Structure formats: C-alpha cells, structure tokens
Amino acid sequence: MTEELLRTEGLTRYFRVGKLTRKRTLHAVDDVGFSIGRGEIVALVGESGSGKSTIARLLALLYRPTRGEIWFEGKPITRLKSRNAKLAYSGNVPMVFQDPYSSINPAYRVSHGILRGIKLHRPELSRRQQYAELDRVLDTVGLVPARDTRRRFPYELSGGQRQRVGFAQALAFRPKLIIADEPVSMLDVSIRAGVLNLMAELRAQEGVSFLYITHDVASARYLADRVLVMYAGHLVEQGPAEDVLQQPKHPYTQLLVSAVPDPRAELRLADARDVGEPPKVIDPKPGCRFRQRCPLAIARCETETPQLRELGDGRRVACHVAE
Amino acid sequence: MSTSSVGATDQLATPPVGPAPIVGEIKHGRWGDVWRAISRNRKAVVGVLLMLVFFVLAIFPGQIAPYDPAATIFPPALGVSWHHLLGTTAYGQDIFSQVVWGTRLSLVIALAAGALATVLAVLVGVSAAYLGGVTDGVLSLITDVILVIPIFPLVIVIAAYSKSSGLGTLVIVLGALGWSYGARQLRSQTLSLRTREFLEAARVRGERPIYVILFEILPTMTSLIVASFLGAALYAVLTAAGLQFIGLGDPNSQSWGTMLYWAENNEALGAGMPLWAIAPGVCVALLGASFALLNYAFDEISSPALRVRRLERKRLRPVPELQPEHTPFEPGEQSQDVVLRVQDLSVAYATETAPVVAVDRVSFDLGNQEFLAIVGESGCGKSTLLYAIARLLGAPMAGEIIGGRVLFQGSDLVLLKDEELRPLRWRNLSVVMQSAMNALNPVLTVAEQMRDACEAHSDMSKAEIEARSREVLRLVSIDPVHLHSYPHQLSGGMRQRAMIAMALLFTPDLVIMDEPTSALDVVAQRSLMVQIKELQEQLGFAVIFVTHDMSLVSHFSDRLLVMYAGQIAELSPTEQLFTRPLHPYSRGLLDAFPSIHGEKVRLEGIPGSPPDLHHPPAGCRFAARCPLVQDRCIETEVPLVAVNGSLVRCLRHGELAK
Numbered sequence: 001m002t003e004e005l006l007r008t009e010g011l012t013r014y015f016r017v018g019k020l021t022r023k024r025t026l027h028a029v030d031d032v033g034f035s036i037g038r039g040e041i042v043a044l045v046g047e048s049g050s051g052k053s054t055i056a057r058l059l060a061l062l063y064r065p066t067r068g069e070i071w072f073e074g075k076p077i078t079r080l081k082s083r084n085a086k087l088a089y090s091g092n093v094p095m096v097f098q099d100p101y102s103s104i105n106p107a108y109r110v111s112h113g114i115l116r117g118i119k120l121h122r123p124e125l126s127r128r129q130q131y132a133e134l135d136r137v138l139d140t141v142g143l144v145p146a147r148d149t150r151r152r153f154p155y156e157l158s159g160g161q162r163q164r165v166g167f168a169q170a171l172a173f174r175p176k177l178i179i180a181d182e183p184v185s186m187l188d189v190s191i192r193a194g195v196l197n198l199m200a201e202l203r204a205q206e207g208v209s210f211l212y213i214t215h216d217v218a219s220a221r222y223l224a225d226r227v228l229v230m231y232a233g234h235l236v237e238q239g240p241a242e243d244v245l246q247q248p249k250h251p252y253t254q255l256l257v258s259a260v261p262d263p264r265a266e267l268r269l270a271d272a273r274d275v276g277e278p279p280k281v282i283d284p285k286p287g288c289r290f291r292q293r294c295p296l297a298i299a300r301c302e303t304e305t306p307q308l309r310e311l312g313d314g315r316r317v318a319c320h321v322a323e
Numbered sequence: 324m325s326t327s328s329v330g331a332t333d334q335l336a337t338p339p340v341g342p343a344p345i346v347g348e349i350k351h352g353r354w355g356d357v358w359r360a361i362s363r364n365r366k367a368v369v370g371v372l373l374m375l376v377f378f379v380l381a382i383f384p385g386q387i388a389p390y391d392p393a394a395t396i397f398p399p400a401l402g403v404s405w406h407h408l409l410g411t412t413a414y415g416q417d418i419f420s421q422v423v424w425g426t427r428l429s430l431v432i433a434l435a436a437g438a439l440a441t442v443l444a445v446l447v448g449v450s451a452a453y454l455g456g457v458t459d460g461v462l463s464l465i466t467d468v469i470l471v472i473p474i475f476p477l478v479i480v481i482a483a484y485s486k487s488s489g490l491g492t493l494v495i496v497l498g499a500l501g502w503s504y505g506a507r508q509l510r511s512q513t514l515s516l517r518t519r520e521f522l523e524a525a526r527v528r529g530e531r532p533i534y535v536i537l538f539e540i541l542p543t544m545t546s547l548i549v550a551s552f553l554g555a556a557l558y559a560v561l562t563a564a565g566l567q568f569i570g571l572g573d574p575n576s577q578s579w580g581t582m583l584y585w586a587e588n589n590e591a592l593g594a595g596m597p598l599w600a601i602a603p604g605v606c607v608a609l610l611g612a613s614f615a616l617l618n619y620a621f622d623e624i625s626s627p628a629l630r631v632r633r634l635e636r637k638r639l640r641p642v643p644e645l646q647p648e649h650t651p652f653e654p655g656e657q658s659q660d661v662v663l664r665v666q667d668l669s670v671a672y673a674t675e676t677a678p679v680v681a682v683d684r685v686s687f688d689l690g691n692q693e694f695l696a697i698v699g700e701s702g703c704g705k706s707t708l709l710y711a712i713a714r715l716l717g718a719p720m721a722g723e724i725i726g727g728r729v730l731f732q733g734s735d736l737v738l739l740k741d742e743e744l745r746p747l748r749w750r751n752l753s754v755v756m757q758s759a760m761n762a763l764n765p766v767l768t769v770a771e772q773m774r775d776a777c778e779a780h781s782d783m784s785k786a787e788i789e790a791r792s793r794e795v796l797r798l799v800s801i802d803p804v805h806l807h808s809y810p811h812q813l814s815g816g817m818r819q820r821a822m823i824a825m826a827l828l829f830t831p832d833l834v835i836m837d838e839p840t841s842a843l844d845v846v847a848q849r850s851l852m853v854q855i856k857e858l859q860e861q862l863g864f865a866v867i868f869v870t871h872d873m874s875l876v877s878h879f880s881d882r883l884l885v886m887y888a889g890q891i892a893e894l895s896p897t898e899q900l901f902t903r904p905l906h907p908y909s910r911g912l913l914d915a916f917p918s919i920h921g922e923k924v925r926l927e928g929i930p931g932s933p934p935d936l937h938h939p940p941a942g943c944r945f946a947a948r949c950p951l952v953q954d955r956c957i958e959t960e961v962p963l964v965a966v967n968g969s970l971v972r973c974l975r976h977g978e979l980a981k
Contacts (some may be wrong), residue, residue, distance in 0.1 A: 043834060087529045097524060103520035103522040103523075103541070104524075106924060107543045116620060120528060120530070169528075173528075181690050188699065188700040188928035189871065189916055189928075190912060190915050191928050193926035196926070215845070217845070219917055221917060221923070257919060259845040261848075261875045262874060262877075263873075263901045265919055267878040304865070311904075
C-alpha cells in the first residue's frame with residue numbers, strides 16, 4: 001500500500017430499533033478497521049444490509065459513529081467541532097451517490113451543485129476562476145462541451161451523464177478521497193464500463209483515492225487495487241483484489257464469488273444450495289455471524305467472534321478455520 | 324417497478340450519453356417550459372386572462388370608473404344606460420364605478436391572505452417534516468385540528484369580536500385560518516423529499532440546515548407552493564365576500580362584499596336594481612373561478628399523472644402505419660409443440676405529441692417447456708412486451724396494443740375480453756412481478772392471498788386450498804409455517820419465492836416473469852434461478868423471463884431474445900448467443916460487463932444511448948452506436964432475417980459471426 005490517507009479503528013455504528021418498551025439495537029457496522037492509501041482504489045463489497053452504505057455515511061460525517069475513530073491524514077475527525085474543520089474534511093472526502101435520478105436537485109441547472117461546492121470549499125477563487133473551474137471539472141468527467149452542459153437541467157441528461165455530474169461535483173472540491181456508493185448499480189449495463197473507466201482515469205490523472213462500494217464483485221475486480229468484504233456488519237476479509245477474488249479464504253467470500261453469474265464459467269451447482277440470506281444483526285451474541293451458513297463451522301465459531309488475522313501478502317481474514 | 328414504461332418515456336428526451344459530445348442546443352429554459360405548459364392548457368389561459376382583467380381594474384380604477392363610487396349624486400335606481408352601464412343604487416351611486424373600485428380591496432384581501440397563509444403553510448409544513456420527532460407531532464396536531472374545525476363560523480366569531488374591523492384584521496384572520504390544507508401537502512411532499520439523495524448530497528457538501536431548507540427543498544416544491552397560494556387566495560376571496568355580506572368588516576369600504584351587503588339591505592333584487600347584487604356576485608365568482616382555474620391548471624402541469632389521464636381521453640391516433648414484418652415462421656394454425664405464438668405484436672404509448680411505438684412488430688414462438696429470456700436495457704420495450712402478452716397494459720402502463728396477435732391455447736389473447744381472459748389467467752398463464760414487496764398485499768398473510776387466488780379462479784374447498792398452499796410453498800423450499808406470515812415478516816428471497824409459489828397454484832402452462840430476482844443479492848439470486856429451473860423441469864411449464872442482466876440467465880435459458888429500441892435485435896439459442904453473437908448490440912452487451920474469472924481486459928461499454936422513439940431513425944436503430952455501421956445501414960429499415968435457427972436484424976451479421 002502507498003502512504004496512508006484514511007484509516008478507521010474499531011468503527012462501530014448501532015441503530016436503535018423497535019418500540020419504546022422493548023428497545024433493541026441493530027449492529028449495522030461492528031468494529032471495522034481498514035485503511036486507504038493515497039491514490040488507491042479500495043472496493044468495499046458485500047450484500048445489501050451488510051453495512052457498506054453505513055460505512056460510506058460514517059466517512060461522509062452523515063452519521064456519527066457509536067464507537068471507534070476515523071483518522072484522515074493522521075488526524076481524528078469524528079469529534080470535529082468547528083464548522084471550518086468539518087468543511088475542510090468534507091472538501092477532502094466528497095461522496096458520489098447511488099441513484100443518479102435522485103442525487104441531483106431537479107430544480108437547478110447542472111452548474112448549481114458544482115458552483116456551491118467551489119464556493120464552500122474554495123472561497124479564495126474569484127467568480128471568473130469559479131466558472132473556469134466549473135468548465136474544467138465538467139471537461140474532466142467527459143461532459144463536453146462544458147459550456148453547454150452546465151446550462152442543462154438534470155432531466156435533460158441520461159442516467160450515465162447524471163452520474164458524471166455527481167463525479168464533477170465531487171472533483172470541484174479538489175478531493176483526496178471520493179466515496180462512491182454503488183455509483184453504477186442503477187445504470188444500464190452498456191454504460192457502466194464508461195463510469196468505471198472514469199474512476200480509473202480520475203485516479204490516474206488527479207491522484208484521487210476511491211472507496212468504491214458495490215455488491216458487484218466482478219466490477220470490484222475490474223477497478224480496485226484492494227478489496228474489503230463485509231458480512232453482517234463485520235469486515236470478514238481484505239487483501240489485494242486479484243488474490244481475494246481468485247483465491248478467497250473466508251467461506252463467505254467463497255460463496256459470494258461462486259454465486260456471481262458468469263457465462264464464461266461452468267455453473268457450480270454444488271454450493272447453489274445455500275438459500276440463506278444475511279441475518280439482521282439485532283442484539284447479537286458473540287460468535288461468527290456466518291456460522292449458520294458456513295460449511296466449515298466448528299464449535300469455537302459459536303462462542304468466539306473471529307478477529308481479522310494476517311495471512312501474509314497483505315491478506316487478512318476473520319475466520320477460525322481459514323488457512 | 325415497471326422499468327420499461329418509465330424508461331420508455333424517460334429515455335425519449337435524453338441526449339446521447341457518455342464522453343461523446345452533447346450535441347444540439349438548449350431550446351428553452353425552465354421559464355420557457357412553464358410558459359409553454361401554460362399556453363397549452365386551456366384552463367390556465369382562461370385563468371390568466373381573467374386575472375389580468377381584474378388586475379387592470381384594481382390598479383387603474385380611477386381611469387376606468389367614470390364616477391366616484393361613493394358619491395350619491397345621481398337619481399336612485401336608474402336602469403342600464405350609456406351613462407350608467409350597470410345602473411345606479413338606491414342611494415344614487417354608479418354601480419359600475421362601485422364594481423371597478425371594489426376590485427382593488429377584494430384582490431388585495433385575496434393576495435395578502437393567500438400570501439400569509441402560504442408563508443405559514445411553508446413554515447409549518449416544511450419544518451414539521453424536516454425536523455421530525457416531537458416538532459412534527461405538535462405541528463401536525465395543530466394542522467389537523469384547524470383542518471377539522473368548521474372555518475366559516477369560527478371566522479365570523481373572530482371577526483365579530485375583534486374590535487377593529489379593518490382590512491388588516493380580515494387578512495390576518497383569513498390567513499391564519501387558511502394555511503392548514505397547504506401545510507399538510509407541503510409536509511408530505513417534504514417527507515418524500517427527505518429520502519432523496521440530493522439532500523444528503525447537500526449535507527455532505529457542507530451546507531447548513533437553513534440553506535438546505537431554503538435553497539434545496541423549497542425550489543423543488545415551487546408548483547406545490549404556488550398551488551397552495553392559489554387555493555388559499557380562492558378561499559380568502561369567497562370567505563371575505565361572505566363576511567362583508569353579513570356586515571362584518573367596514574361597511575363603508577369599497578368592496579364587492581359590502582356592495583352585496585347594501586344591496587341586500589335595500590332588497591335590490593325586488594326593487595328593480597338586480598345588477599346591484601348580480602354584478603358584484605358575478606365578480607366574486609369570476610375572481611374565485613380564475614384562482615381555481617389557475618390552481619387546477621398548475622396541478623395538471625406539475626403532476627404527470629393528471630396529464631396522462633388527459634392524454635388517455637385523446638384517441639391514440641393516428642398511429643404510424645406498420646407494415647407486417649417478414650414473419651420468420653409459417654402463418655397458420657398453432658402447432659402442437661408451441662405454447663405461445665406472438666406475431667407482429669406492436670404497442671404504442673400516448674404522449675403529448677404523437678404516439679410512441681414502444682414495441683414494434685415483435686414475433687416469436689415459445690415452445691412447450693421452453694425457457695425464453697428477453698434481455699435489453701431500460702426503455703427497450705421488454706417489460707411493455709411482457710405486459711402486452713399478459714394483457715396487463717392499462718394504468719399505470721397506459722400503453723395500447725396497436726397490432727399483432729398473441730396466440731395461446733387456441734385463442735388470440737389480443738382479442739379476448741376481460742371476462743374471457745379471467746379463466747385463462749392464473750390457471751394457464753401466470754405472472755411473477757418484479758418487486759414482491761409491492762406485488763404482495765402487505766395486510767394479508769400469504770395463506771389469505773393464496774386463498775383469494777384459489778377462490779377467484781377455482782371452486783376448491785377450504786381444505787383443498789390449504790393443502791395446495793402448503794404444497795406449493797414446499798415446492799419453493801419455504802417451510803409451510805410461513806403460510807400465516809405477513810409479507811414483511813419474510814426475507815426478500817422468501818417473498819420472491821412466495822410469489823413464485825402463488826404463480827404455481829394451478830400448475831400453469833406458461834409463467835411470465837418480470838425481473839423476479841433483481842431485488843435480490845447474488846447468492847439468493849442464484850439459488851432462486853436454480854430453483855426456477857428445477858421447478859420448470861419438474862412441472863413442465865414454459866417460462867418467459869425478462870431481465871436486464873444477460874449473464875444471469877446464461878446457464879438457465881434455452882433461447883435469448885435481445886431487444887433494442889422496441890424491436891428484436893437478435894433471437895438465438897443462449898449458448899450460441901454467448902459464444903457467437905450475430906448482432907453488434909449483443910456483442911456490445913456481452914463485452915460490457917467485467918468477468919470475475921479469466922483475463923482482465925479494458926471494457927468500453929457501448930457509447931451513446933438508444934434513439935428517441937418519438938423520431939425513430941429511418942435505418943437501423945442501433946446505427947448511431949454501432950462500430951460496424953455503413954451508409955446502407957442508415958438508409959433503409961433493416962429486416963429481421965433467419966440465419967441457421969437464429970433471427971437477427973443486422974445487414975452485416977455474417978461478418979460478425981466470423
């Protein structure tokens with residue numbers, strides 16, 4: 001990994017659920033630690049409800065963590081009080097949302113969100129410079145000619161173009177890390193590759209890091225340097241993308257990878273029997289959260305929550321059994 | 324969600340996608356849009372014209388009215404003449420001058436009370452929804468209480484007790500009581516906006532809450548706020564006139580209500596001065612009507628649902644002439660091993676301008692026990708086609724079959740009436756919808772929903788229904804204990820399985836599935852696919868499976884039908900399509916998604932976006948995005964041709980196959 005940019009330690013977020021009389025706690029994200037290097041693309045994969053989007057919103061300061069800390073360039077950021085300090089962080093770490101049809105305000109022209117971002121995060125720019133910057137970011141994400149695009153309303157753009165506007169908004173901040181929460185999952189297959197390539201180009205040209213959140217394991221392999229695998233609020237495996245996805249160690253990663261439909265491979269019916277879905281983690285007891293579905297489960301999995309352990313070559317896995 | 328119907332109308336207006344330059348110029352801004360919408364709407368035009376007349380009267384009464392409205396200088400009770408257009412009152416005042424001068428006060432009250440009510444409605448409605456919690460509870464309670472109080476008697480009481488009966492009091496009373504309806508609407512609108520990601524985006528950007536409310540939420544609700552203002556103003560016009568008529572308010576002021584008050588006191592109608600009462604009454608009605616018309620027009624302009632309803636009333640004509648395609652099989656009787664034959668099926672949607680043909684002459688045969696997958700991107704017409712086959716078009720899919728046949732078990736489904744369809748539905752042909760959470764009734768248990776279906780389509784006894792319900796649940800690997808669960812108690816995968824179980828209650832010959840797995844995660848998705856395939860082999864029904872993800876069906880479908888811009892692009896055996904696609908679009912789709920195994924190659928996707936079906940290109944519909952395009956592709960319509968058991972719509976298919 002390159003020089004560390006962001007690191008989380010024991011990041012945890014619970015939500016209160018249920019009625020007043022019987023308060024229960026949903027463990028959306030539980031004790032998650034990972035890091036992202038400068039200029040690195042890290043993919044966070046997992047099924048719906050595994051806590052991926054909660055992590056995105058924790059990093060974007062939309063949620064406060066229940067426990068744990070986020071370090072950005074060596075400084076803790078969860079207890080930031082002053083507006084300026086928060087603004088500085090959110091300028092460094094913008095977010096791109098999943099649904100291009102709901103993430104841009106329909107009442108404004110495309111330029112609105114980008115110019116607001118510039119005004120908030122780079123107040124030193126003159127009006128002329130702001131517009132120059134507006135055109136630059138639109139050019140960078142391929143919405144050319146920028147002078148034409150910036151006057152359009154969102155409804156005049158296709159889904160792929162809107163998602164590019166999302167990236168242009170993020171770029172206007174001069175970010176160091178862009179959190180991209182399922183940025184291609186609502187786009188048509190034929191235009192997904194374009195948006196994935198855009199992220200790769202932004203990294204190459206602008207040196208931006210990405211946290212690419214997705215349920216699409218194949219696109220994570222296509223784009224990312226490293227992969228983090230979430231299951232039921234826990235980080236269960238991490239390592240270089242190619243290693244993790246070609247030789248998954250954690251039984252859950254194995255199941256996930258084998259279930260990806262791939263016309264180029266034989267259908268493996270052996271493990272297609274698993275009909276289980278990830279549990280809702282409400283008031284959990286210790287133990288591995290995958291154990292009910294796990295073909296390798298042993299007695300120890302019932303009582304002791306496996307911690308991430310080093311397997312060499314930058315790979316870590318949270319499993320008592322995996323070698 | 325019915326992706327296709329939404330897509331079909333959505334994508335029509337979109338310019339090309341991706342790094343390709345956005346061509347074309349901006350024709351109009353949003354104000355241009357608003358103006359065009361108003362000028363096309365008859366209610367809006369009449370409302371605006373009426374309003375203009377009243378504004379002119381209110382602003383220039385001195386120039387328009389010939390006399391001082393209060394001056395009692397003429398003979399009383401004069402009839403209509405050139406000097407007195409509406410005659411004179413019992414006190415010898417000119418009625419026309421009074422009507423003209425009265426406009427000002429009536430309009431001022433309407434606008435001021437409407438504005439006050441709207442400001443209150445916005446404040447209460449938006450902050451209740453945005454802040455939520457206790458604030459919301461309290462504000463909503465107040466709103467609801469004001470909504471149920473009979474306002475008019477209350478206003479009378481308040482107006483009678485307030486000592487100063489001037490204009491200000493009237494405006495404040497009317498404004499303070501007229502906001503509740505608007506507040507309710509604005510609250511629910513804000514609630515639905517709260518989950519929209521652009522508000523999260525604004526917060527991530529670092530905006531303060533007050534900015535988010537004023538500059539992100541409010542501008543998206545302009546039409547609702549305008550409607551709320553017009554509604555409140557209408558209410559103020561009528562209520563103010565009523566109050567003045569019964570003598571509340573200053574009887575010496577110049578307004579239509581006070582005119583009515585004096586006319587009533589002098590028994591104007593009986594005393595030969597009918598216009599004294601009629602003229603102000605008509606004015607109140609017209610001003611009220613102009614607010615109401617504007618309000619209704621705004622509703623119509625801002626709510627697509629109302630607009631569509633208006634369109635539906637128009638005939639879906641003229642539809643473009645569609646020459647029958649070269650059909651790839653012999654016309655004639657349905658053969659034994661074909662369960663469904665679709666011939667030249669075309670579907671059009673009404674739009675504001677010309678009808679749009681969303682499904683264009685689609686023909687295919689479905690064999691007994693065959694698994695046919697229909698793939699394509701949003702807006703390609705795949706869901707419309709499926710809904711047309713199942714005869715489920717109609718609101719909200721307001722499409723209409725404009726040609727073709729759907730032969731199923733000896734009858735043409737297109738020609739059947741609803742009551743003739745009913746015995747076929749469910750028993751012989753069943754449908755599994757995309758989102759089980761929406762397709763299952765949330766207030767009924769699985770057992771109750773199955774019983775409803777059985778009772779509607781058979782005369783099975785209670786015990787038989789119960790037994791059959793258990794049996795089909797077991798078929799889809801759900802423990803029958805879940806029979807008495809409500810949909811929300813089941814996981815996403817189980818709900819989708821329950822949907823399939825319901826479709827299998829009568830072992831139909833054909834099951835039509837619209838993206839049944841798209842809401843599921845990959846693991847659940849695959850296990851459901853395996854299960855569908857097993858059930859199909861075990862029970863012997865045919866499947867039409869619509870999906871946007873062709874890799875999903877790669878191991879399960881017998882044939883793949885690739886749709887593009889409403890037409891069949893290619894219909895081939897699945898394995899062949901994956902190894903040797905004939906159409907460049909099929910090839911493009913195959914190369915568009917990354918592989919989890921094998922070599923890592925750079926993907927390009929398919930540049931551009933589908934054509935605008937309002938103006939379909941004369942030649943090949945894929946030409947603008949096609950890497951193999953030649954001049955001849957653009958010139959004439961490309962026919963669907965049969966090639967070794969496949970159908971393909973491409974002039975250069977032979978070259979791609981090599």
